[in-house]
Every structure is written in structure tokens, then in C-alpha cells.
Amino acid sequence: MLVLGLESSCDETAAAIVEGDGLVRSSVVATQHDLHAEYGGVVPEIASRAHVERIQPVVREAIAQAGITPRDLDAVAVANQPGLVGSLLVGVAAAKALAWSLGVPLVGVNHVHAHLDAVRLRHDETVDHADVFPALGLVVSGGHTAIYRVASRTQFERVGSTIDDAMGEAFDKVAQILRLPHPGGPEVDRLASEPDADPGRFRLPVPRLPKRPLDFSFSGLKTAVLYTVRGTPRPAKEGGGFPRELTDVSDIDRRDLAASFQRTAVKAVMLKLGRALDERVPEARALIAGGGVTANSHLRSELARFAHEHDLELKLPKPEFCIDNAAMIASLGADVLESQGADGISLTPTPTTAR
Ligand code: KG4
Numbered sequence: 001m002l003v004l005g006l007e008s009s010c011d012e013t014a015a016a017i018v019e020g021d022g023l024v025r026s027s028v029v030a031t032q033h034d035l036h037a038e039y040g041g042v043v044p045e046i047a048s049r050a051h052v053e054r055i056q057p058v059v060r061e062a063i064a065q066a067g068i069t070p071r072d073l074d075a076v077a078v079a080n081q082p083g084l085v086g087s088l089l090v091g092v093a094a095a096k097a098l099a100w101s102l103g104v105p106l107v108g109v110n111h112v113h114a115h116l117d118a119v120r121l122r123h124d125e126t127v128d129h130a131d132v133f134p135a136l137g138l139v140v141s142g143g144h145t146a147i148y149r150v151a152s153r154t155q156f157e158r159v160g161s162t163i164d165d166a167m168g169e170a171f172d173k174v175a176q177i178l179r180l181p182h183p184g185g186p187e188v189d190r191l192a193s194e195p196d197a198d199p200g201r202f203r204l205p206v207p208r209l210p211k212r213p214l215d216f217s218f219s220g221l222k223t224a225v226l227y228t229v230r231g232t233p234r235p236a237k238e239g240g241g242f243p244r245e246l247t248d249v250s251d252i253d254r255r256d257l258a259a260s261f262q263r264t265a266v267k268a269v270m271l272k273l274g275r276a277l278d279e280r281v282p283e284a285r286a287l288i289a290g291g292g293v294t295a296n297s298h299l300r301s302e303l304a305r306f307a308h309e310h311d312l313e314l315k316l317p318k319p320e321f322c323i324d325n326a327a328m329i330a331s332l333g334a335d336v337l338e339s340q341g342a343d344g345i346s347l348t349p350t351p352t353t354a355r
């Protein structure tokens with residue numbers, strides 16, 4: 001089965017052709033990072049407009065690279081939730097038009113679930129038949145931070161999520177405080193990996209949320225980094241404002257702060273992951289992780305240590321499939337189509353989801 005996947009939920013316009021078992025025939029991603037960089041975050045209206053301009057060329061390119069014609073397609077899958085509604089709408093409208101005109105089934109896919117299906121994606125014929133379910137799932141990206149109980153390829157139960165910033169968002173905001181380019185996650189990782197970086201130098205808070213023990217919070221950690229750089233804000237009656245400027249920090253302090261932040265953020269994730277394993281998926285066979293932040297070097301080594309310690313198989317996507325892409329949408333779409341059937345032409349975008 002040949003599936004065309006479309007992804008436009010945030011700031012990547014992507015199309016891919018994937019065979020039902022996860023063999024990727026083509027995967028094209030047009031990123032909008034350059035358009036949003038000067039704002040330090042994604043501007044929804046700019047994102048929607050860029051999707052409108054790019055979706056057709058990206059689909060054409062994916063079809064050309066796969067060496068097929070549109071008539072060879074068996075289904076169209078699209079990320080219809082969660083995301084920015086104006087952005088989702090572009091992918092959903094394009095997917096409907098293609099599916100309708102080709103007379104093939106249309107299936108809507110949850111973008112966050114698809115990050116966990118990305119571990120199946122491959123460029124060669126080797127198929128991994130290992131049974132990894134039930135699995136403990138972790139999605140950490142610029143927009144999402146969640147832990148799942150994954151019962152099968154299409155059954156996801158969210159057991160914990162962030163109550164404020166996503167993990168990647170926290171990396172990006174800390175990078176802004178440290179005056180690093182956007183998106184900042186890779187830059188924080190690079191600074192923190194410098195040979196003399198000291199991740200124990202600054203003591204930053206690890207939020208535990210006793211009433212919501214499986215949920216995450218990163219905003220306090222980000223604020224702690226800001227206060228370390230600029231000092232504690234003065235009370236309003238003393239005129240408010242910070243005692244120091246962002247530029248007052250030395251290069252050594254920036255490096256050690258990047259390392260301390262990274263270590264604390266990863267520690268917070270590992271703490272919740274351990275608790276979720278004990279309480280919600282004690283019979284787990286594997287740990288599956290996905291999303292842009294799984295590219296982080298410290299997180300990857302901690303996930304490997306955790307999996308080894310708990311006798312779990314660790315499944316991580318290839319680096320190109322950790323970030324937003326449409327191949328993961330197509331591969332999950334093939335499974336959803338098989339287990340739950342097609343969606344009708346009335347498929348709508350859903351900006352947020354409780355799943
Ligand atoms: O999955 P993704 O492409 O987009 C969303 O679905 O949001 O993830 C992008 C996020 C950005 O916040 C980026 O800074 C972060 O992943 N990221 C990293 C690293 N590489 C990408 N964060 C920490 N360390 C990295 N090496």
C-alpha cells in the first residue's frame with residue numbers, strides 16, 4: 001500500500017510517500033525556521049501563509065522523488081490534530097482535494113502519536129518484527145511533551161503531559177535568554193557539550209507537581225535561568241526591572257548555565273518517566289521516544305541508561321524522522337486506516353486534543 005502523508009501542523013510543510021510497513025519512498029520537508037527566526041517563535045499567520053505557498057510544490061516533489069504518479073497512491077493521510085488551526089487547515093484541505101480527486105481513502109492522524117510511529121520509518125527493506133507492545137512512549141518536541149501508554153501501533157493513552165511550556169519550547173526560550181540563535185535546542189546542546197562545561201554549577205529547580213505526579217512543568221525552570229542571568233527583579237515600588245542586562249553574563253557562565261539547564265530539564269523528564277513506568281506501564285517491553293528534542297545528546301544517553309536499567313528495548317527514530325516530517329503521518333495513517341477505517345470528506349482540523 002502506497003500512502004501519501006501531509007504535515008502542516010506547525011512550521012514545517014511536509015509531504016512523504018511511504019509503503020504501509022514503514023518503508024519511506026520519499027520525504028520532503030520545507031522548514032519555515034528562517035521566516036520565524038526574527039520573532040523568536042512561530043507566528044501563526046506567517047506559518048499559515050507559508051503553508052499555502054508551499055504545500056503544492058512539496059507534494060509534487062515527494063511524488064517525483066518516489067518515482068510514482070498520483071494514480072499509484074492508495075490513500076492520503078494528513079495530520080489533522082493538534083496544532084495551529086490555520087496551519088492544520090492547509091494540510092487538511094489539500095489532503096481532501098487529493099483524496100477526492102484520486103478516489104482514494106482519506107485518513108486523519110494525530111501528529112503527536114505519529115512521532116511515536118516514526119521509529120518504524122526506514123529507507124531499506126529490513127523489517128523489524130520485534131513485538132514492542134505494550135510500550136512506554138515519550139514525545140518531546142517544540143510543541144509537545146507527553147508520556148503515553150502505547151498498547152499497539154494505533155492505541156495511545158496519554159498518561160502525563162506538560163502544564164505549561166513544552167520541553168523544546170523551554171530549550172528555545174532559554175536559548176533566547178542566552179542569546180543563541182533560534183531554534184535554540186541544538187545550540188544549548190552544543191554549548192552544554194563543550195569539554196569544560198559544568199552542569200552542576202548552577203542549582204536549578206526540578207518541578208515535582210505532587211498533585212499531578214506524571215505531568216511536567218518547565219516554566220519555573222526557564223524563569224530560574226532568567227533570574228540567574230539578570231538577577232531577581234526589583235519590587236515595583238523600587239521602580240521594577242532587573243538589576244542586570246542579558247548581555248552582562250560571561251561566556252563561561254552562559255556555557256555552564258546551558259549545561260545546568262539541560263541536565264535539570266532531562267532530570268525532570270527521567271523522573272516522570274520512571275514514575276509512569278511503575279504506575280502505568282509496569283509490563284512495558286520497550287521505551288519508544290520521538291520528537292525534535294530526542295536529538296538532544298544528554299537526553300539520548302539518559303534514555304539509553306533508563307532502558308538498560310529497566311530491561312526495556314529502546315526505540316528511537318532516525319535523526320531525520322525525530323523532527324516534524326510527513327513520513328510518520330503516512331505510516332501511522334496506514335495503520336489507522338487498517339484498524340479504524342477511513343475518515344469522510346467532512347474531516348476537520350482539531351487544534352488541541354485531550355489525547
Ligand atoms: O519535533 P519538532 O521538529 O517540532 C515540533 O513538533 O514542535 O521539534 C523541534 C524542537 C525545537 O524546540 C528544537 O529546539 C528542539 O526540538 N531540538 C532540540 C535539539 N534539537 C532540536 N532540543 C534540545 N537539544 C537538541 N539537540
Ligand code: ZN
Binds near residue numbers: 141291324
Ligand atoms: Zn512535532
